[in-house]
Amino acid sequence: MSTPPRSSPLALTVLALLHFQPLHPYGIQRLIKQWGKDQVVNVGQRASLYRTIDRLLATGLVTVRETGRDQQYPERTVYELTDAGRSTMSVWLKEMLAAPKQEFPQFPAALSFVLMLAPEEALDVLEQRAATLAQTLEAHDKSLAEQTEVHGLPRVTTLEEEYLRAVTAAELDWIRAVTDDLSSGRLSWSVDELTGIAQSTGRQALTDQTSSEPQHDPR
Structure with a gap:
């Protein structure tokens, strides 16, 4: 083999x-x-x-x-x-x-660049996500009830859906906390200011790279 x-x-x-x-x-x-x-x-x-x-x-x-x-x-x-x-x-x-495996789902990757949106834009899209998660959570609850109460399946056969429900609920709670902070102004930023910071750090990275490159003998 x-x-x-x-x-x-x-x-x-x-x-x-x-x-x-x-x-x-x-x-x-x-x-x-x-x-x-x-x-x-x-x-x-x-x-x-x-x-x-x-x-x-x-x-x-x-x-x-x-x-x-x-x-x-x-x-x-x-x-x-x-x-x-x-x-x-x-x-x-x-x-x-x-063993937990290091995975790279798209949502955390998108969150790392949410600063490219204006706060009101971020609030809008995160509220959309929260609405979808709420529907997903309701679907998990319905499915779990059907599998255990209607079909009589033992709990061990639904552990993966229990996990998905728990993860969905945790994400929904977190997003609702973030949207509350966005709505109240406790979380805010300026796209122009952050763009300036990104450009400044980008120039510094180029300078560091140039200074670390080996100098070649022109001969």
Whole structure:
């Protein structure tokens, strides 16, 4: 077997679903949606699922169990987990749970340059985000209630949605605090003043770079 591929949420999901039973790609995609895992795993394009399965197959973490033939459907390959896949899944799962990973979501990146907007512009867009987060929070509450009270699912099957709800609630609380400060004037800035600071530090960075460059002998 070649070196196993790097862990990813989608690869872990494929291995985990195959742990329960052999499946073809369509069945994997259907279970991801039925079990609500599409909230935490990006499987919007089926091609990405097939590429992931191909990598797992090439490295011996999954194997072909059978190729099904049915007049109503095209030929479907059914995959199953190997012993190596089961072992790798356990290692990946423990690592992902235990070690926070440095990620770079777009919202903090955008926040780092919110100073390029006027305070009233920042207030407007952050209020829009707060409204969306409030809707998302309501959707999480509804989904959690349905899964536990209607479908009778145990709590362990909804921990990822509990986490997403907690993160959403925390972000919403923080944004509401920021928008309150913007509305009251406790948080304010001048775009022109900050532009001047940025230009000044940019010139200093160029000066520092020039002075640190090695001097070449012109001969």
